[in-house]
Amino acid sequence: MFFAILGCRVINPPKLLFMKRIFTFFIPGVVAIAALSTALTACNDPKDPNDPKDSKDSKAQDLQEGEDVPFTEYSFEAGIPSEEFFARWINLDGSGEANTLIINSDEKLKEHVEGEHQPVDFDKSTLLVAYGYTATEVLEANVESLTITPTDKFKLQVDLLMLDTTKPDRWVVAILVDKMEEGSIIEVHYQ
Numbered sequence: 624m625f626f627a628i629l630g631c632r633v634i635n636p637p638k639l640l641f642m643k644r645i646f647t648f649f650i651p652g653v654v655a656i657a658a659l660s661t662a663l664t665a666c667n668d669p670k671d672p673n674d675p676k677d678s679k680d681s682k683a684q685d686l687q688e689g690e691d692v693p694f695t696e697y698s699f700e701a702g703i704p705s706e707e708f709f710a711r712w713i714n715l716d717g718s719g720e721a722n723t724l725i726i727n728s729d730e731k732l733k734e735h736v737e738g739e740h741q742p743v744d745f746d747k748s749t750l751l752v753a754y755g756y757t758a759t760e761v762l763e764a765n766v767e768s769l770t771i772t773p774t775d776k777f778k779l780q781v782d783l784l785m786l787d788t789t790k791p792d793r794w795v796v797a798i799l800v801d802k803m804e805e806g807s808i809i810e811v812h813y814q
Contacts, residue, residue: 692769692777694798697750699740710738712754712795721755721811723779725803749803753779753811754795760786764794764813772810781813 699710714735715724726732727749735752743750753766767780781796794813 689773690771692771692800694751694766694769694800696766697741697743697797697799699736699738710736710740712752713737715752715754715793715795717754719755720757721753721781721813723809723811724752724754725805725807725809726750726752727802727805743799747802748799749801750797751779751800751803751809752795752797753781753809754793755811755813756791756793757783757785758789758791760788760790760792761794762786764796766796766798769798769800776808776810779809779811781811783813 712735715722724735726735726743726745728745729743732743732750751769761783763784765782767782768778769780770778772778781794783794
């Protein structure tokens with residue numbers, strides 16, 4: 624006669640057959656039903672293409688007042704050997720101290736960049752470029768923060784390291800953020 628030993632207990636064959644059926648048929652069936660239910664629930668999530676909350680272009684706008692907007696700094700040097708490639712910003716018009724440019728397509732990026740550069744996934748991201756002119760030479764420019772203001776504008780804080788010279792200079796910073804609308808208002812503050 625066949626007996627199975629589990630730990631210290633001996634289980635008789637009919638009970639073992641019953642447990643085998645449970646593990647073979649019942650548990651996989653429950654798991655399959657749960658997976659099917661989850662998949663069907665996800666398919667029934669209605670999205671209105673005209674609703675700005677459902678738009679892929681408004682991820683950055685979903686943040687609350689005073690909240691930091693996550694970003695990644697963008698530079699031409701990242702991942703590209705500088706001996707082989709060269710890129711530079713072009714057509715950055717504006718005479719003010721600080722200007723912004725919201726880029727949501729490769730076509731618009733080509734209007735403002737000359738040369739080889741790292742690619743941007745514009746389906747998910749926006750390239751936000753801030754630039755300006757100073758009366759003294761700029762050694763380094765870095766983005767400190769990007770926050771949303773009470774009036775649904777964005778505040779970009781840029782840190783400039785300037786030299787004590789009288790040579791006028793232009794500074795440029797670029798960051799990747801979640802998809803942002805072209806008409807978003809960006810206030811640039813720098814120190």
